[in-house]
Amino acid sequence: MTEADRALDRLGLYVHWPYCARICPYCDFNVYKAANGTPGELLAAMLTDLEQWADRLEPRPLASIHFGGGTPSLMPPAAIEAVLAKAQKLFGFEPGLEIGLEANPAERDRLAAIASAGVERLSLGVQALDDASLKALGRDHDAQAALDAIDVAQQHFKRVSFDLIYAREGQTLDAWQSELARAIGFGVGHLSLYQLTIEPGTAFQKRRDRGELTPPDDDAAADMFQITQAVTEAHGLGAYEVSNHARSRADQSVHNRLYWEGANWIGIGPGAHSRVGRANAGGRQAATALLRPADYIAAAATTGAHSFETLSAHDEAVERVLMGVRLVEDGFDPTLLEHVTERTLNSTVAAQLAAKDLVRITQGRIHLTAQGRVFADYVAQRLAPA
Numbered sequence: 001m002t003e004a005d006r007a008l009d010r011l012g013l014y015v016h017w018p019y020c021a022r023i024c025p026y027c028d029f030n031v032y033k034a035a036n037g038t039p040g041e042l043l044a045a046m047l048t049d050l051e052q053w054a055d056r057l058e059p060r061p062l063a064s065i066h067f068g069g070g071t072p073s074l075m076p077p078a079a080i081e082a083v084l085a086k087a088q089k090l091f092g093f094e095p096g097l098e099i100g101l102e103a104n105p106a107e108r109d110r111l112a113a114i115a116s117a118g119v120e121r122l123s124l125g126v127q128a129l130d131d132a133s134l135k136a137l138g139r140d141h142d143a144q145a146a147l148d149a150i151d152v153a154q155q156h157f158k159r160v161s162f163d164l165i166y167a168r169e170g171q172t173l174d175a176w177q178s179e180l181a182r183a184i185g186f187g188v189g190h191l192s193l194y195q196l197t198i199e200p201g202t203a204f205q206k207r208r209d210r211g212e213l214t215p216p217d218d219d220a221a222a223d224m225f226q227i228t229q230a231v232t233e234a235h236g237l238g239a240y241e242v243s244n245h246a247r248s249r250a251d252q253s254v255h256n257r258l259y260w261e262g263a264n265w266i267g268i269g270p271g272a273h274s275r276v277g278r279a280n281a282g283g284r285q286a287a288t289a290l291l292r293p294a295d296y297i298a299a300a301a302t303t304g305a306h307s308f309e310t311l312s313a314h315d316e317a318v319e320r321v322l323m324g325v326r327l328v329e330d331g332f333d334p335t336l337l338e339h340v341t342e343r344t345l346n347s348t349v350a351a352q353l354a355a356k357d358l359v360r361i362t363q364g365r366i367h368l369t370a371q372g373r374v375f376a377d378y379v380a381q382r383l384a385p386a
Contacts, residue, residue, distance in 0.1 A: 007263065008261075008264075010094075010258060011258075011265065012062060012255050012266075013062050014267040014268070016268070017067060017074065017269060018032050018270045018293055020034060024137060024138045024139065025203035026196065028202050029271075030271030043079045045296060045297040045305070047082065049304075050268050051090065053266045053274075063254060065083075065097070065098070066255040067080065067083075067101040068102050071103075071107070073102070073111070077113040080118065084099065098121055099119050100253070101121070103123065105124055105141040105146045105149035106141040108152050112156050115156040119157070121160075121253075122157040123160075124146070124160070124162035125162070126163060126164060127139055129179050130143055134146075136168065161191065161253070162188060164180070164191065166179075166221075167195045168196055168216075169215050171224075173220070176228075180227070184231070189250075190237075190246045190247070190251045191244075193232070193243055194243050240252050240330075241260060241326050242373050259323055260323050261324065269296070270289055271291045272288075273286070273287065273288055284310070286308070287308050289306050314385060317384070321383050322377075322381070322384060325366065328368055332365060343385045344385065345385065346386065353382060358375060358378075
C-alpha cells in the first residue's frame, strides 16, 4: 500500500450531540431544544452504534474524534469520557490522536471539566464580538461571555479555535476588518471565518423572504472575503482551506482535513453522516443516521440507526473534487483521483480556469488562486468529472 493509500485509509469518528439551549436562526443542522433531550438514553444508543460500526469495519485506529452538533458542550463530561473510552477499546488510537469539541461560550463554566474528560482541541462558536450582532444572530451569549470563554479555553486546552461569521446585516467592510484584527489579537492558533449563508428552511430565510433581513450583496461579501484572506495572511494565519486559517500545520484541524482529503469517518448520533471504504477496494459507503433522537435511540438497539448507500465511482469522484479543491495549501491531485476512482478531471477546463486566474497548476496539482477562492464552489463544479 502506498503512502497516499494509507492516508486515504485513515479513520475519524464524528459524534453528533443534537441538543441546543437555543436554535440559532441561521442554523440548518439537525438540532433540537435541550429541554426535550434524553441524554442518558442517547448516550447508550451512541455507544451501541459505535459497537456496530466496529463490527462492520476492518480494524484500524482512529486519527481523530470530533464532538459536534448541536451544542456538544452541553454533554455531561462523563458522557464524553464514556465515548472516548469505548472508542479506544473498540478501535484504538493513532499516535497524536486529535480529540476536538465544539463549544458555546455560554458554557464557559463547563470548559475545565470538558478538558478533564479528555478533549484537547476546543472550537468556540463566538460568531461575533459585539452585543448587537450577537443578538441579531440569535446567540445566547454576549460579547463579554465570548471573551471570557476564549480566556478560559486558552487556560485549559492545548489548541483553541473560534468561529466568526461575516457579511452580517448592516456590517461594513471597515467594521469587519476591525473585528477580524481584534480576533487575531487573541493569539489563538486557528480561526474559522464563514460568510453568512441564508440556508433554506431557516428562520433567516423566512425573514429575508418577508423583506425583514437584508445581508450585504454579493459584491460586498466578496470584498469582505478578500479582506479576510489578506489580513489573516499578513498576521501569520493564512488560509489552509477556503474558510479556515491556522498559524501552523500543527494548528490545523486534523478531523476536518479527513473530510477535505477524502479519508474515512464514521458518525454516531442523530443525523450523523459517514464515509467508509478502503483505497482501491471500490464501493465507498455513504451512511446517514436517523434524524430524530427518539427514532435513532429506538433503531440503534434493534436494526441499526443508519441507512447505507454504495457510491458510484462517478459520485465518489465528484464528491472528492468538491471537497478536495478547497484545500488551499496542498491543492488537489488529479492523479490520486484517477487512482482511487478511475475518473479524470477535464484538462481543458482546468486550463481554462488557469487562464482566468482562478487556479494555478503546479507539478500537476491544482491550487485555488486568491481570486479562485472567492469562486471556490464554481471552480469545483467546473472541475468535477462530467
